[in-house]
Amino acid sequence: MSYVKSLTCKECGQNYEAKAYHVCEFCFGPLEVSYDYDAISRSISRESIASGPLSIWRYRDLLPVEGSDYVSLGAGFTPLVRAERLGRALGLDDLWIKNDTLNPTGSFKDRVVSVALTRARELGLKVAACASTGNLANSVAAHAAWANMDSYVFVPANLERAKIITTAIYGGNLIAIDGNYDDVNRLCAEIASEVPDWAFVNVNVRTYYSEGSKTLAFEVAEQLGWQSPDHVVVPVASGSQLTKIHKGFNELYRVGLLDKEPKVRISGAQAAGCSPVASAFDQGVDVIRPVKPDTIAKSLAIGNPADGYYALDIVRKTGGAFGSVSDDEILDGIRLLARTEGIFAETAGGVTIATLAKLVKAGVVQKGEKTVAYVTGNGLKTVEALAPTTGPTITVGPSLDGFFDFLNSQRRSSK
């Protein structure tokens, strides 16, 4: 059974049946899933959740599906880590890291893809598809393989070999397009309208897909002992994830799982080389001007973010802020997280940590706030970004003398 009432246009409020629709026929606004929260309140409890699986599906009543035949590799319920060492380095007393590097294919995309393909199958769509240059491609190919669905993943032909392999390994159709990512995206939009029985996860089933990100809020609240944090820092690509984290905390209160109304300040993190939302925030304007991305944080490189406006609005309303960081700062952020917490994040995680550091210095994130930073992808996926600046401490010959000369000089210099 499903608690979904309808799909509702975020702009004009028009309601639609819960089918594979994603934009309003009247105003072209994006659709959002509406639930019967009173009914959910009667069925859900902290205990019912605790007895559920160790995955996003423990929150199924708050997800837009009808049955329990999930397309699931086990995404979610990743560790929420008390980051004492990183907190000390940044001057924060109560810092936590949501370590979403430990999802089945190494990024938070497993959450949204699991929801999208579960719903797609319920709607009778039998083919999974997407355009992507990385994390989404991995996740769609892996989930489709598991679910025995055909898949078509579209990538630019000049993509790094490693990213080709980490998608091709799952054995679906990997279509390399002679063109850049914009060409691939445009082509996919055209293909999607030709094959309405396919589930392009972030096109025609995007309304369901994006709901998966709410679990990033659900888990944090549960892992904090059913309380909401004071402040969260979220990386911003399309902006969807940030808006859904906001929605997630509010839903928990609405259905009675939180005793106190959440007052979570939400801040957004972008790479300086692709910071259209952060720029609008800095300039105090509502219009998000598209940019041409130029950053090592490729998983955040969306120059014209679909949900940028909504993310901006939420950050302003909750008293958060936006920050943006350079490529060098991103690499410093990756290193700092690895060297304090032993967590190796992809470039997007470097954006989050470096932005957090900036927001602390600016007085936005405050020392005593219970703060959660979302680290959403595994560093093994973007090793090449570190290649120019990361190497051995020293290279020596295979003799005791060689090593102890180094050790003694190191000890002298540390005195």
Place this chain on the structure above:
Amino acid sequence: MSYVKSLTCKECGQNYEAKAYHVCEFCFGPLEVSYDYDAISRSISRESIASGPLSIWRYRDLLPVEGSDYVSLGAGFTPLVRAERLGRALGLDDLWIKNDTLNPTGSFKDRVVSVALTRARELGLKVAACASTGNLANSVAAHAAWANMDSYVFVPANLERAKIITTAIYGGNLIAIDGNYDDVNRLCAEIASEVPDWAFVNVNVRTYYSEGSKTLAFEVAEQLGWQSPDHVVVPVASGSQLTKIHKGFNELYRVGLLDKEPKVRISGAQAAGCSPVASAFDQGVDVIRPVKPDTIAKSLAIGNPADGYYALDIVRKTGGAFGSVSDDEILDGIRLLARTEGIFAETAGGVTIATLAKLVKAGVVQKGEKTVAYVTGNGLKTVEALAPTTGPTITVGPSLDGFFDFLNSQRRSSK
């Protein structure tokens, strides 16, 4: 408090205090941790474990530590996945995958390093060290960073750049040695005897380190609802992991956590390019003849395995078998696992799956047996092994025609 009684020589039975000893002074045999199982039986229960952390430390009474100040990134309690699709492909009705790719640094080494460094710190050793070409290096550097311990990780200077980066990122000392892995190993043995206050995790604290692998049995039994499987397939490098999985199941019964005495058949998986234990098994001899490794499964490439004899003995006693597989079969194993279960394993995982397939064909692993295959490392770590054979399905221009020509020809050919 600790339930450790002593360290006991596996050969002559001599007992030692639980200090940083790893070989018997009398016969040079390896030492093994002995516990007071009666005392553990009185303290441990299924309920006490269920209320513990979602990591290896939920089994702390059966681990060789005194306190609860763990060096922990959260290793363990990884998913045990019902592998219906892979089972169907192989002809098995009740197959499970222990997905240890989802450890903090992407391999089972996090289990043993967490135990080794926790005990090392209890013994007053303040520096973490190891020789490694991959997974162990990552794990030692990450755990040491988290624990604020100095670390010295020794690698061959010609190691792949990606493996240098995934260790260096954690910021300890990464010492590149001009020489091959044997040179590095020999040098480390020499260094270890010069600096007895360092914890070389697989040298002077190896006795504790290896106990961490017992958790691979503990978790499987708990995740199966406190029963032991009928058959497990374990990759074999030094052989230690296989012996500890055997020990783990038996300990659970000894302390009252299993109702029935476990009768687990244990089979071992090796790469044909480094199969000294499998060869001894095939030849029906007890002596393991060292080999010079030549395989893409580098994390299993130990030509002179320290615990090979014990692993061989256990496989024979439990009615299992050994199998070995070629590099091509390893790659096929990786692909098969990815395409059926959506799990991307490193080359060692390919060895396990390909060997499992072989053992099924040989009638060793039987259709109805509840079988668990241990997949111990993440495929993102050995992407390069797949590069020569993995690519896009097709490359086409950025037009609808290009794609639909491909799609139509694909549909025609599948009819």
